């Protein structure tokens with residue numbers, strides 16, 4: 001059945017016209033809604049029986065803002081005329097400058113264009129806990145319905161810039177304190193209180209305030225300039241590679257210096273430039289890609305319902321087990337934590353406590369909630385209490401025999417409906433479950449470290465994992481605030497497999513004579529938070545050395561064998577964990593490049609002997625990015641070709657959330673498509689002619705490059721899922 005969308009108007013006997021937006025699920029401001037609002041406001045302004053107007057949203061949500069699908073259409077077509085002229089025609093002329101008072105009745109959420117409409121009203125009445133904010137910068141644009149001008153005038157410049165630049169929403173309770181919300185009322189009284197407020201304005205009992213005309217909260221010009229100076233510094237720090245933050249500050253400043261209306265005009269002009277930027281394209285793609293991960297063919301579309309998961313057992317209280325336990329406890333799921341002996345169990349429990357304490361000390365969790373979470377944790381040393389758990393997550397050391405014997409045991413001690421998950425990062429799930437008769441309920445739950453903070457959860461399905469089990473794990477993932485991405489079973493799954501060439505390419509470049517600290521710096525300037533060497537330090541070089549052969553066994557034809565890791569470990573440098581890797585780690589200070597590591601690099605160069613003519617290869621920054629990231633794209637192509645992910649966009653999200661690939665570049669595949677498959681193919685081909693198989697373009701990349709296709713274009717169903 002088609003969903004009912006539109007704008008309605010009902011005029012009551014009291015002379016109040018209630019205009020209601022209906023566009024489920026979030027009442028986004030799609031083109032028919034904008035057209036409907038224009039029509040209804042015109043009508044209400046003209047009708048003699050209307051004294052005042054209330055604007056509201058249907059089904060407990062005011063509005064989630066402008067329809068983001070329109071941005072995507074603009075990105076596909078380049079056609080700016082798809083975006084309606086709203087900020088003057090509707091928001092200023094028909095609403096704010098109306099002679100009849102307009103009151104916003106806000107419930108649930110008013111975000112982006114939704115809050116902007118509310119701010120153009122002459123007062124705002126809200127229900128408790130409504131979410132208010134201008135998150136447009138997360139989409140690469142700025143508020144475009146006058147929000148850059150009205151928010152500073154309603155809450156003050158410092159608070160407004162903070163909310164807009166950081167895309168921070170607030171609750172209506174805070175909005176009330178700040179003056180953004182005029183009255184807080186229970187949801188049941190929202191419409192009656194709003195009608196009354198509108199009539200009070202009409203009859204002169206309450207002030208008729210036009211937000212754009214207010215100046216009482218923005219202070220003097222010199223105060224405003226000081227705030228904007230701080231904002232520019234903040235923007236430089238938080239968004240060095242993005243244009244919208246600085247552009248937004250310019251637009252706000254225009255309004256401060258030349259008046260709100262001038263600001264509104266500049267806002268529309270800048271909006272049009274920004275919406276076509278690569279940043280907006282990347283961020284809008286990520287918005288939809290993230291939501292698309294919840295749609296898994298033959299799992300989420302076959303009428304199955306997730307089963308409740310109330311109690312989970314975790315085997316292994318080390319780094320991962322304690323992090324996973326923390327995430328579950330914080331979402332009110334009971335946890336049994338099993339270890340091999342009391343000493344390790346106490347260590348595991350202490351780690352969970354430390355994780356939770358850390359959240360409290362950073363103001364992310366109240367003491368009350370921390371206490372409640374910890375009360376749901378129980379440590380055990382055997383399987384006696386496993387009989388009534390809904391799910392087990394195994395997180396013991398990476399050892400095939402150990403994992404196989406654990407799963408064999410689990411089959412005996414757990415109930416037949418219990419989900420059996422492994423957090424393995426490299427072992428084939430089919431091998432883990434080989435000795436069981438429970439292959440349909442064995443699934444990979446691949447968390448990323450630190451598991452209580454990183455949001456990606458790769459759900460690894462083997463060819464036997466049942467749809468119900470995948471759906472259940474997806475529901476648990478969402479409940480614990482992760483973004484679950486369903487992936488196929490292969491060494492490294494989606495993220496680690498796609499990014500294994502990242503470190504390898506960096507090692508190759510270093511062995512070719514490029515300075516390793518320069519490589520890290522170029523890659524962080526590109527937008528990844530850590531360059532490959534610092535990332536290696538963080539993961540620990542011991543792990544790097546241990547997983548190397550596992551990858552080599554299956555992907556050996558495209559591995560670069562660097563002696564650097566082994567030499568590093570020989571010299572006692574395991575990375576951050578022991579304070580020394582490529583960098584030196586001291587408590588309280590930033591990692592420092594260690595010049596002493598250069599002699600180890602020299603030794604490695606002698607062993608590999610790949611420098612052309614024995615001289616360091618000279619490379620530009622652009623070449624560094626290409627030599628490091630194009631092999632990653634090449635592996636991403638193989639992941640797509642083998643159907644390890646359902647759709648290319650899933651790999652984008654996995655790369656953004658699992659590897660912190662910059663979201664404003666849209667994820668690894670989206671970025672590659674922007675660069676151009678043909679260009680990447682040609683570069684890799686040339687590199688492979690000089691440096692061999694490591695750079696050899698994959699079949700998928702070659703095919704797409706030859707046919708002029710994008711890497712993300714869907715293919716005739718190769719998916720293994």
Ligand SMILES: CCCCCCCCC[C@H](O)CC(=O)SCCNC(=O)CCNC(=O)[C@H](O)C(C)(C)COP(=O)(O)OP(=O)(O)OC[C@H]1O[C@@H](n2cnc3c(N)ncnc32)[C@H](O)[C@@H]1OP(=O)(O)O
Nearest residue numbers: 026028064065066067068069083112113135143144145291
């Ligand atoms: C000349 C210049 C002309 C200028 C014209 C244009 C000017 C525009 C000006 C305006 O300032 C710009 C904006 O308003 S941009 C939008 C700002 N709003 C947001 O960024 C909010 C985005 N949405 C969310 O954060 C969340 O969805 C939510 C609203 C908090 C709800 O979260 P919840 O977890 O409940 O649900 P989700 O799964 O996220 O979403 C459910 C489905 O709804 C879709 N959706 C959500 N918001 C929008 C939206 N604004 N537009 C279109 N679609 C939206 C979402 O995609 C989900 O869809 P599914 O199909 O996956 O179910």
Ligand SMILES: NC(=O)c1ccc[n+]([C@@H]2O[C@H](COP(=O)([O-])OP(=O)(O)OC[C@H]3O[C@@H](n4cnc5c(N)ncnc54)[C@H](O)[C@@H]3O)[C@@H](O)[C@H]2O)c1
Nearest residue numbers: 316318319320321338339340395396397398423424425449
């Ligand atoms: N470290 C990472 O970044 C990372 C990321 C994702 C996945 N993983 C995977 O997670 C798993 C655990 O890794 P980790 O880094 O937490 O290891 P870890 O060494 O920190 O912890 C493993 C724990 O398992 C315990 N253990 C061993 N046998 C046990 C048994 N029979 N019963 C109960 N406990 C037992 C050990 O005592 C140890 O405390 C591995 O499979 C690893 O590949 C690790």
